[in-house]
Amino acid sequence: MKKLLTSIALAAAPALALAHPGHADSGFLSGALHPVGGLDHILAMLAVGLWAASFAGKARWAIPASFVAVMTLGFALGAQGFELPLLEAGIAASVLVIGLAAAWAGRIPAAAAAAVVGAFALFHGVAHGAEMHGTSAAAYAAGFILTTALLHAAGFFAGTALGKNVWLNRAVGSAIGMVGLGLLFA
Template identity: 50%
Template sequence: MTIRFRSVLAASALASLSGAALAHPGHAPASFASGFAHPLGGLDHLLAMLAVGLYAARQPGAARLLLPTGFVLAMLAGAGLGALGLALPAVEAGISASVLVLGLLIAFAARLPLAASLPLVAAFALFHGHAHHAEMGDATLLGYSLGFALATAALHAAGLTLARAFPDSRGGRLALRLGGGGIAGVGVALLGG
């Protein structure tokens, strides 16, 4: 195992141990900081957002940028729906399904056309944004939303960077596919829990 691969594994393990403690109200004043912490503290949000970056990294052309950008914009729209008092059905199931489906896309090295992948990613993002808004507490919508949008963009960038850290070789592609399988496995557990 190379040192870089061990570092990636160690960072992934530490990230997965963060748990959901910070993803729920009462842990910090509702503000930009708590908005920023929300996607980082819940394993469901963290894995889905990393997966968007991992998936986007292996897509052709403009999809590499459009998928993460579309996710962030749709996530903000989902928070806006929540702010308007419009409910989405089965938000937690939608979030869990996003972890499962995005993991499967990575595991199977899928290359959907942008006309299919962008609406799929955006639909999942609506659920994430709606959930973020539900956890907002008494924070201002602008500060809190800016926090979770920037954290999400950072997680997408981490996924893109992580995917690029693996060589474009049989072994590197296999490692990414196995990682996608692991993400999908967590999605199955979340849906069953």
């Protein structure tokens, strides 16, 4: 039975990555819904916050801010037609790497963590920009930036709550990472 459920979950994995082509308009609501339209985006955003919660001081906010800043740059590039090779694989890899980093990375320099999330944010931003149609780029961008920040905050608060139980935090981060691994092979 366990093998059957695992097979069904892996077979369904491609349907979970729905945050990409097919949005009808490009207003604020469309932008706000884009990050929650696919499990890949949701888990990557939560993992960023979860990982940031393991840091102290300004790094706790610099890591998610790095993601948002580079994602916004990626959006501008994607809206201008820039195509990033292996876009979907980069987004799936972000779920894998950031999830596992949140679980197991230990103490690495905050600048390195910000660079890692920033590199993956470029993939997410280009995907957002490629989805933007019409003339309301500012409204669309404001929507997905707000939702991204809210998902980072949710991950941060979950990470703060889980911070007292390192094994539960590792289990959550590892589970996120395993979904990312499944998405890479989907």
